[in-house]
Amino acid sequence: AQTVTQSQPEMSVQEAExxxxxxxxxxxxxxxxxxxxxxxxSRQMILVIRQEAYKQQNxxxxxxxxxxxxxxxxxxxxxxxxxxxxxxxxxxxxxxxxNQFYFGTGTSLTVIP
Amino acid sequence: xxxxxxWPATLVQPVGSPLSLECTVEGTSxxxxxxxxxxxGRGLQLLFYSVGIGQISSEVPQNLSASRPQDxxxxxxxxxxxxxxxxxxxxxxxxxxxxxxxxxxxxxxLTVT
Numbered sequence: 343a344q345t346v347t348q349s350q351p352e353m354s355v356q357e358a359e360x361x362x363x364x365x366x367x368x369x370x371x372x373x374x375x376x377x378x379x380x381x382x383x384s385r386q387m388i389l390v391i392r393q394e395a396y397k398q399q400n401x402x403x404x405x406x407x408x409x410x411x412x413x414x415x416x417x418x419x420x421x422x423x424x425x426x427x428x429x430x431x432x433x434x435x436x437x438x439x440x441n442q443f444y445f446g447t448g449t450s451l452t453v454i455p
Numbered sequence: 456x457x458x459x460x461x462w463p464a465t466l467v468q469p470v471g472s473p474l475s476l477e478c479t480v481e482g483t484s485x486x487x488x489x490x491x492x493x494x495x496g497r498g499l500q501l502l503f504y505s506v507g508i509g510q511i512s513s514e515v516p517q518n519l520s521a522s523r524p525q526d527x528x529x530x531x532x533x534x535x536x537x538x539x540x541x542x543x544x545x546x547x548x549x550x551x552x553x554x555x556x557x558x559x560x561x562x563x564x565l566t567v568t
Contacts, residue, residue, distance in 0.1 A: 375555055375556075377556060377557070379559075384561075385543060385561075385562050386559065386561055386562070387545060387547070387559035389556055389557070389558065392556050433498060433499065435557075437549075437555055437557075441487050441504050441506055441512075441549075442501060442504065442514065443489065443501060443547075443549075443557060444501070445491075445498045445499040445501075446498055447497060447498040448497075448498050
């Protein structure tokens with residue numbers, strides 16, 4: 343079974359600094375998709391960034407970027423120039439070639455002014 | 456643009472009572488639909504997903520059931536609620552093309568007393 347592991351239950355970062363959130367996953371598939379979602383206190387799940395496993399280039403969305411290491415099954419999220427609005431729970435997710443999505447247990451990010 | 460609605464937003468129900476949570480999607484056809492539960496301080500647990508009308512797949516055997524009576528309507532039900540059914544319930548839909556990202560509704564907070 344596919345599993346997604348986020349080993350950092352909590353992280354903190356100074357405003358304007360950079361922080362990296364870790365995610366590893368277990369799969370025997372070669373074709374899959376990875377995502378990072380943000381859940382602010384409103385609890386609305388917001389898609390932050392996506393990565394197709396067949397693409398070697400790391401995805402980037404403004405201040406958010408990923409470090410995708412397929413062989414190591416690692417998918418970390420880097421947030422640059424952290425802002426107060428980045429404070430939230432961040433979830434890593436894996437989608438297998440079927441229709442199921444699997445989520446990690448989340449990392450709570452605090453941004454210190 | 457696509458939007459997803461869930462209701463009610465908040466629900467308090469006694470143990471043993473029935474449950475019906477509704478989710479509807481606008482602006483897309485034949486979406487894949489999902490029900491998740493998020494327990495306090497934890498990640499998302501996939502409960503059910505559907506690839507079409509009347510087609511439901513269950514990920515976790517439990518006290519809940521799901522139905523899809525119309526293309527863009529997804530219902531989560533229970534005949535008799537348990538205390539352990541308390542949580543935050545999220546409905547989501549996903550695109551049918553790569554990268555198959557998911558979009559979430561605002562959620563329903565269910566408290567079983």
